[in-house]
Amino acid sequence: MPGATTTARFKTDLEVTIDFSFDDRPSVGSLTCPAREVCFVSDDSDPIDVALIKLGEPIDPAQKLLTPLSISSGSDDYQYIYVMGHPGKMPKVPDNVLAVFGTPNERKRVSFGETIDGGTPGPNEFMHDASTIGGYSGGCVLPFMKKEVIGLHYFGDPLSGNRAFTAAALRAHPVGQFL
Known part of the structure; x- marks a missing residue:
């Protein structure tokens, strides 16, 4: 509310x-x-x-x-993005995760990628291909060369892509009163 x-x-x-x-x-x-x-x-x-x-x-x-970072107020389409996260420790790290992330240790990581078309994101979401694993959820999505948050990463799938809520969705959400 x-x-x-x-x-x-x-x-x-x-x-x-x-x-x-x-x-x-x-x-x-x-x-x-x-x-x-x-x-x-x-x-x-x-x-x-x-x-x-x-x-x-x-x-x-x-x-x-x-x-502090600002929350984007524009609706610019950004191609190149990055996501920050803190991937958690895993009991058994799969080889494909080791190849990209090394051993996840809860330390800060930055993953680079692009926004992508495809899938069926909701009206308040966009898709991207920055490599993520558990611990990136809630991470800011930022465009290259800007200091404004354009999204909040919340889900990743190696086959269908990753999803983020848009800055507009965050501004319209009850948390927006604090941003």
């Missing part, structure tokens, strides 16, 4: 932090921020499965947050 607040909260005895440098590069300095508040969590029945949290200032006062 638009305007409704979430009842989700962080446990009081748990410190939640976001590490923006949690990737496979050699240490380049940590940019870690505390998660302060759960702003929005979609209902279980909502097809747009999204959660939004508010961050505090970086734990290291010498660090600065990067400029």
